[in-house]
Structure formats: structure tokens, C-alpha cells
Amino acid sequence: MQPQVEIRFTLNHRVVTAAVPPTMALLELVRDRFQLTGAKLGCGEGECGACALLMDGEPVLGCLTPAVDADGREVLTAEGLCGAKGLSPLQQAFVNEGAVQCGYCTPGMEIAAEAVLLEHPTPTVEEIRRGLEGNLCRCTGYVAIVEAVQAAAGGGR
Numbered sequence: 001m002q003p004q005v006e007i008r009f010t011l012n013h014r015v016v017t018a019a020v021p022p023t024m025a026l027l028e029l030v031r032d033r034f035q036l037t038g039a040k041l042g043c044g045e046g047e048c049g050a051c052a053l054l055m056d057g058e059p060v061l062g063c064l065t066p067a068v069d070a071d072g073r074e075v076l077t078a079e080g081l082c083g084a085k086g087l088s089p090l091q092q093a094f095v096n097e098g099a100v101q102c103g104y105c106t107p108g109m110e111i112a113a114e115a116v117l118l119e120h121p122t123p124t125v126e127e128i129r130r131g132l133e134g135n136l137c138r139c140t141g142y143v144a145i146v147e148a149v150q151a152a153a154g155g156g157r
């Protein structure tokens with residue numbers, strides 16, 4: 001059995017603890033131990049963004065980030081973007097603009113979009129596109145997603 005490392009961190013606004021093997025990825029930790037299944041395992045190689053999470057407000061790839069790195073940090077998944085009243089204004093903008101395209105890419109897109117808005121409260125189209133460039137969708141496109149981020153920025157989040 002692999003040695004376990006005790007970690008304590010904030011996950012979606014709640015302090016949690018876990019004993020994890022040093023080789024475990026953060027994505028596996030949030031999905032398998034905490035049943036937060038929004039973030040997905042897509043490529044598993046850092047290429048698609050489906051596994052995106054926020055760590056201390058910065059986007060990270062859950063498939064490549066060791067779970068032990070979460071110790072003492074604040075981790076947010078797409079589920080954690082929701083407020084007490086349900087969807088966040090950003091998530092509602094995704095719905096309104098038809099930017100919820102599939103369950104595989106959308107949680108990662110929302111996390112990347114949240115990171116864009118944290119860094120640029122009123123982002124340009126270029127800043128939005130740059131922020132989303134690590135999140136792949138090969139089936140639909142990015143127009144509605146960019147419009148959703150613009151709408152969320154315009155209406156406050």
C-alpha cells in the first residue's frame with residue numbers, strides 16, 4: 001500500500017481533510033472522494049481543459065495537479081461556482097446564451113471563464129479567447145461561450 005499524506009484544504013467553501021497517496025491527481029480526489037463529478041477526465045495529459053479547477057483563484061488542470069498540492073489551499077469546482085440561490089450569474093449567462101454545449105466541456109469552460117473574470121472584470125473578446133484557449137471543444141464552437149462571458153461581465157457575476 002502506498003504511503004498516505006494527510007491534507008486539509010477548502011473545497012467549495014468548506015474545510016475538508018483527506019489522506020491521499022502522493023501519486024493521486026487532484027481530479028481523482030474531487031471526483032472519487034468528494035463526488036464532485038463536474039470536472040471530467042478527458043485527455044488526462046493537460047491538453048483539453050475538461051478537468052479544470054480553480055486553486056486560490058487560478059485555473060489548474062486537475063489531471064496533472066497532484067492532490068497533495070491542495071494542502072492549505074482553496075479549491076473550487078464548477079459545483080462551487082453555484083451560490084445559495086442556485087446558478088451563479090456566469091452560469092446563468094451560459095444557459096441564456098446557449099453556451100452549455102455538452103456536459104464534458106462545460107464545467108471546465110465555466111472554470112476557465114470564472115478565472116478570466118477574476119483577472120479581467122470587464123474582459124475584451126481577446127482576453128476571453130486567450131483565457132479559454134486551453135479548453136477544447138471540437139464539436140460546436142466558442143461564439144456562444146464568449147458571448148456568455150461578455151454577458152456575465154456586463155451584468156456582474
Ligand code: FES
Nearest residue numbers: 042043044046063
Ligand atoms: S483531462 Fe486534464 S487537460 Fe484533459
Ligand code: FES
Nearest residue numbers: 101102105137139
Ligand atoms: S466538447 Fe462539449 S460541446 Fe464540444
